[in-house]
Amino acid sequence: MSLEILGISVLWLFLFGYVIVASIDFGAGFFNAYSVLISKDHILANVIKRYLSPVWEITNVFLVFFFVGTVGFFPQTAYYYGTILLVPVSISLILIAIRGSYYAFESYSGKGGHIGYTMMYGITGLFIPASLSIVLTISEGGFVKIVNDEPHLQFAKLFTNPLTWSIVLLSIVAVLYISAVFLTWYGKRAQDEHASNLMRKYALGWSLPLIISVIGIMVELKGHVPEHYENMLDLWWLFAISGVLFLITLVLLFKKKNYGIAVFLMVAQFGFAFFGYGISHYPYLLYPYISVYDSFTNETMAIALVIAFVGGLVLLIPSLYLVMKWFVFDRDYACGKHDHHV
Amino acid sequence: MNDSAVMWSRALTELTLSFHIVYATIGVGIPLMIMIAQWVGLKNNDEHYLLLARRWARGFVITVAIGVVTGTAIGLQLSLLWPNFMELAGQVIALPLFMETFAFFVEAIFLGLYLYTWDRFKNPKRHLLLLVPVAIGASMSAVFITIVNAFMNAPQGFDLVDGELVNIQPVLAMLNPAMPTKVAHVLVTSYMTAAFLLASIAAYRMLRGSKHVYHKKALHLLLKLGLVFSLAALIVGDFSGKYLAEYQPEKLAAAEWHFETKEDASLVLFGVLDGEEVKYAIKVPYALSVLAHNNPFAEVKGLDQFPEDEQPPLYIHYLFDIMVVIGTFLIVVAAIYVLGKLRGWKFISSKSFKRIVLAGGPLSLIAVEAGWWFAEVGRQPWILRGYMKTAEGATTSGQVDTMLILFAGLYIILAIGSIVVLIRMFRNNPIEREIEEHKQVEGCAGQ
Structure with missing residues (x-):
């Protein structure tokens, strides 16, 4: 495996980690707001709070890791993406900042349940994936013009293109689906039947829109970048596996059993699709201006980064194991038997 | 080059850094103070020191949240506002930036573990152990980021031949001459600031008659x-x-x-x-x-x-x-x-x-x-002393001024929010009351 491929694979894996962990968080916020709004009250509040509180900061680190790593392995991306993404990414940043800090304010100040806050928390959770997903659309090419050697983003073209909106739609629906499947399991684990049943209903409900939005993207992609579409067809088997996993997940949810396996299959489903998409995007980071090869850093730096990465993993894996063991898989913690908050 | 973009980019970077550095400094210094207080409390079996650690930790969560989100902001703004600089410098100094994400990762994970496991262990010393990676992670984050800043002041570890960087040595770049004093200065002054800030709060409570x-x-x-x-x-x-x-x-x-x-x-x-x-x-x-x-x-x-x-x-x-x-x-x-x-x-x-x-x-x-x-x-007029001037590193985008206004608004909201929450947190739960009370254990949800 060349260093270029190794680098982009690691980054893509961490971005995938962010997509899953953040989706659970974003979706949970939205479901919570929704349930408060239609006066089902705080059915979800407890479960969500137990899961989110210890992990919200970790979610953010996945994102930081991804963009710092991208600039490290592919410094040329800093120039192209840095120049064109000023506005969209600044907006995402502001949303992330408000959401993250007000989450901390609310949950640690001991004065919870403010309705305006709950709504804002729910809505920003949908706007953040929507605004971040724009970057994927831009990477498909066709929205960047080089004027006087400087890249410029063509906003009008970007926002009138149906591809943009179909990717935005998928990002939102995926967030809701991923979150609902996870919380179905976590609610069950926390012995909160109400929450679990409600989330199961949402998971099943959002499964159809998920398929529709995926098909929508395929159609748009075929028209916008036929080359990428062809590449995806060549990898049909990855997407086929993803589809099968999706169906099994639905069956398990429908039969109300093995929610743990359902979560695992759901993550695998998105994994296959995410990597299928990523591989078919190869070798371009920004079509057609930068590829993983011409933007790659020097070999010495690449090796140093890989060594640092391996060293970092040695620290990370045991630490993440502890988080999983104490908060996610600990039944007593999930249902609130331990309340050891500082 | 776009002169007004350079000016606004500098203004936005100055604003973000000036805001972030308050929370970052607190974030580096306070974990050490909490650790020392908790250690003294355990050693002398003194409930007061344990409460000090506990209350500082509670306040720390708020400041760390702002530190994390503004740190994310400056991390991305480096590329958004200084794309030319990052493209050049990234080839030589990306290593400590990358290592910082791991330090940050470890800090974030163990902070979560520490905050949510108070009294969970039979042996309280094990709980204190969870704080050690938090303090080390926080300080190492500062070390790695300061190394990048030191590199901007005293770049080395590469040769510039016809505008191309060659002979790159990432470790040598990290060990630049500005590094030892800068890193040490940032660390000790963070600890110092944390100590005086917390002392200031104690003095305030005493002046108010406690x-x-x-x-x-x-x-x-x-x-x-x-x-x-x-x-x-x-x-x-x-x-x-x-x-x-x-x-210099x-x-x-x-x-x-x-x-x-x-x-x-x-x-x-x-x-x-x-x-x-x-x-x-x-x-x-x-x-x-x-x-x-x-x-x-x-x-x-x-x-x-x-x-x-x-x-x-x-x-x-x-x-x-x-x-x-x-x-x-x-x-x-x-x-x-x-x-x-x-x-x-x-x-x-x-x-x-x-x-x-x-x-x-x-x-x-x-x-x-x-x-x-x-x-x-x-360091001005340089962004990378001797190699690249600040004006050459900046973005050419015409929208930086609008972003400056948006971020200024964000920082005002965050500053007010964090101060209000911190004041409310401690005013609603004064130490006298907390010493009296004992914690209730919540029942299982849905039962």
Whole structure:
């Protein structure tokens, strides 16, 4: 495996980690707001709070890791993406900042349940994936013009293109689906039947829109970048596996059993699709201006980064194991038997 | 090049850094204070120190949240506002940036573990162990980021041949000459600032009439730590002067309004500038030569050695003075307290002394701001000293001014939010009440 491929694979894996962990968080916020709004009250509040509180900061680190790593392995991306993404990414940043800090304010100040806050928390959770997903659309090419050697983003073209909106739609629906499947399991684990049943209903409900939005993207992609579409067809088997996993997940949810396996299959489903998409995007980071090869850093730096990465993993894996063991898989913690908050 | 984009990019970076650095400094310093308090509490079996640790940890969560989100902001803004710089520098200095994400990762994970496992262990020392990676992770984050900043001041570890970077050595780039003093300075002043900020809170509670021994213990612990770290800052500051004289003499010369290269140079404090003439200043004879070379008669390079377009702005003199004067003031305050305790001076129990300690917290933050402004403005006109000017590194985007307004609004919201929440958190739950109460264990949801 060349260093270029190794680098982009690691980054893509961490971005995938962010997509899953953040989706659970974003979706949970939205479901919570929704349930408060239609006066089902705080059915979800407890479960969500137990899961989110210890992990919200970790979610953010996945994102930081991804963009710092991208600039490290592919410094040329800093120039192209840095120049064109000023506005969209600044907006995402502001949303992330408000959401993250007000989450901390609310949950640690001991004065919870403010309705305006709950709504804002729910809505920003949908706007953040929507605004971040724009970057994927831009990477498909066709929205960047080089004027006087400087890249410029063509906003009008970007926002009138149906591809943009179909990717935005998928990002939102995926967030809701991923979150609902996870919380179905976590609610069950926390012995909160109400929450679990409600989330199961949402998971099943959002499964159809998920398929529709995926098909929508395929159609748009075929028209916008036929080359990428062809590449995806060549990898049909990855997407086929993803589809099968999706169906099994639905069956398990429908039969109300093995929610743990359902979560695992759901993550695998998105994994296959995410990597299928990523591989078919190869070798371009920004079509057609930068590829993983011409933007790659020097070999010495690449090796140093890989060594640092391996060293970092040695620290990370045991630490993440502890988080999983104490908060996610600990039944007593999930249902609130331990309340050891500082 | 787009001149207004350069200006707005500088303004937005200055704004984000000035805001972030408050929370970042607290984020580096406080975990160590919590660790020390909890350790003292466990060792002496003293509930008060354990409560100190616990209450600081609660407040810390709020500041760390702002530190994390603004840190994410500056991390991305580096590429959004300085794309040309990051494309160039990323090839040489990406390693510590990348390592910082791991330090941050470890800190974030263990902070979650620490916060949610209070009283979960039969042996409380195991809980304290969880804080060790938090403190190390926080300090290592500062170390790695400061290494990147040091590299901007004293780049090395590559050769520039026909505009191409060759012969790149990432580790050598990290071990640049600015690194040792800068890293040490950032670390000790973070610990110092944290100690004085927390001491300031204790002094405030005592001034407001709380007679509880809890605050006295806090003040005692913190001022002792404050003395240690402020003295350390003094020593490191002295080494920083020597570093500057050797590797960035124009920064030291501009800070000291030292126009002509000469021997027996005196240190200039405050004053005003009339052309190249310094008026109304306090001059300490030979002190600049001592600071620069440890020798009162040594020659110190003046600004006359540098072309005009490579000299930093002269107002950094005041930033330098503010930093040094506040640093000295804090050493004196802490020293008076420690000496007073040994000698039984009445003054240290007086209200006036509490007011001085109260001022120490905000003043130490002002010193941090002045110090960073000095470090950054003093490097101008360079973004990568000797290789790339700030103007060459900036974005060409026309929308930076709008982003500046948006981020300014964000920081105002975050500043107000964090202050209000912190005040409410401690006002609603004063220490007297918490000492009385015992924690209730919640039932299982849905039962």
